[in-house]
Amino acid sequence: MKLRVGFQLTYACTQATPAILMMNTHPSVAECMLEADRIWFDPPLSFTHYYDAFGNLCTRIVTPAGGSLVVATEGVLDLPDTVETHPVDGSEHSxxxxxxxxxxxxxxxxxxxxxxxxxxxxxxxxxxxxxxxxxxxxxxxxxxxxxxxxxxxxxxxxxxxxxxxxxxxxxxxxxxxxxxxxxxxxxxxxxxxxxxxxxxxxxxxxxxxxxxxxxxxxxxxxxxxxxxxxxxxxxxxxxxxxxxxDVPISMTFGAADLIGFKVICEKHE
Missing domain, CATH: 3.10.620.30 (C8orf32 fold)
Structure with a gap:
């Protein structure tokens, strides 16, 4: 099954604001990705990636001063079309x-x-x-x-x-x-x-x-x-x-208000 995932978030930015984003799929699902969920910004801005202590992919940015910022991504994964199951061994550890x-x-x-x-x-x-x-x-x-x-x-x-x-x-x-x-x-x-x-x-x-x-x-x-x-x-x-x-979708260090929010998770034909 091909599954399309992504989002479009819009922030109102009254001043340049540092932010940390956790908006990509986790590195552990990389082998399932048919189209990588690369993050993009409107207006364009520079960014850097790093991995936190839990192995999550994080993105560092500074929002523009004034106006709005759109943050978006979209990717396609190849996943089983059956419901998830647990491993056979469900024993508890001391x-x-x-x-x-x-x-x-x-x-x-x-x-x-x-x-x-x-x-x-x-x-x-x-x-x-x-x-x-x-x-x-x-x-x-x-x-x-x-x-x-x-x-x-x-x-x-x-x-x-x-x-x-x-x-x-x-x-x-x-x-x-x-x-x-x-x-x-x-x-x-x-x-x-x-x-x-x-x-x-x-x-x-x-x-x-x-x-x-x-x-x-x-x-x-x-x-x-x-x-x-x-x-x-x-x-x-x-x-x-x-x-x-530990896992906020976005962590802003100043004024940046979320004013638009759309999430996509659907079958991709």
């Missing part, structure tokens, strides 16, 4: 057997307060078999506990606030599930990217960037999605980190 690079994903972070959710997590999930069954139970709980409401989106909402408010968007579902998994000694990391509506019945909502998480089980990082709570077709990773604080 903390002492985890690889060193997984240990940081056991710790609390900006949006994932493991300390505030630890007692609850062990009370609710200690009776569930360790491993994938426990992570799936966490996803079921979060999916049922939180009501999706796009109008309630708040960039400062944390996992514990989502737990108490019982409302949020996909990033809030992911943060709560991540915090619960970490409290249960299961490494979990935040992911953002595209999810297509392929193989889903209409009507389809307007596309947006999406969030899910990966848990370390059976020696691999495995995908879980408490917002949708079902396997999907056409999931494309852009960036991953401890939580959303």
């Amino acid at each position: 903390v002492e057997s985890l690889p060193p690079d997984a240990l940081q994903f056991l710790l609390g972070s900006r949006y994932c307060e493991t300390d505030l959710l630890s007692n609850f997590a062990w009370t609710l999930f200690s009776g569930v078999a360790p491993g994938r069954a426990r992570v799936l139970a966490v996803c079921d709980y979060v999916h049922d506990h939180v009501r999706f409401d796009y109008s309630s989106a708040r960039p400062t909402r944390t996992a514990f606030e989502t737990f108490n408010e019982k409302i949020g968007v996909c990033r809030d579902y992911a943060h709560l599930a991540i915090a619960l998994c970490r409290a249960l000694n299961i490494p979990a990391r935040y992911c953002t990217g595209y999810i297509s509506d392929v193989n889903l019945p209409p009507p389809h909502a307007d596309q947006d960037f999406c969030a899910w998480f990966e848990a370390y089980l059976g020696g691999t990082w495995q995908i879980f999605d408490p917002r949708n709570n079902a396997p999907r077709t056409g999931r494309v990773l852009m960036a991953r980190g401890r939580d959303a604080a």
Whole structure:
């Protein structure tokens, strides 16, 4: 299946503003790219790429002073047209057997307060078999506990606030599930990217960037999605980190307001 992904974002820039962008697909999906998602700007400007500590491709720019800036990209991938599946091995690792690079994903972070959710997590999930069954139970709980409401989106909402408010968007579902998994000694990391509506019945909502998480089980990082709570077709990773604080689509260091937003994720004929 050929899948076209991309976006067009427009910023109002009152002054020259440094910014860091995470707007390309993740390097791990490079082998699936038929047409690379090269980023472009209108008006044109100079930029540099670098890789952050989590392996995400980042772009550094300085916005123009005055007027607007359009940032856009578009790429085509070759992906399976079937729903995603988990690896056979979903076993849980003891903390002492985890690889060193997984240990940081056991710790609390900006949006994932493991300390505030630890007692609850062990009370609710200690009776569930360790491993994938426990992570799936966490996803079921979060999916049922939180009501999706796009109008309630708040960039400062944390996992514990989502737990108490019982409302949020996909990033809030992911943060709560991540915090619960970490409290249960299961490494979990935040992911953002595209999810297509392929193989889903209409009507389809307007596309947006999406969030899910990966848990370390059976020696691999495995995908879980408490917002949708079902396997999907056409999931494309852009960036991953401890939580959303590590992977903002754009981080501006001054005045630059987002005034236009369009995301594309669709079959490409």
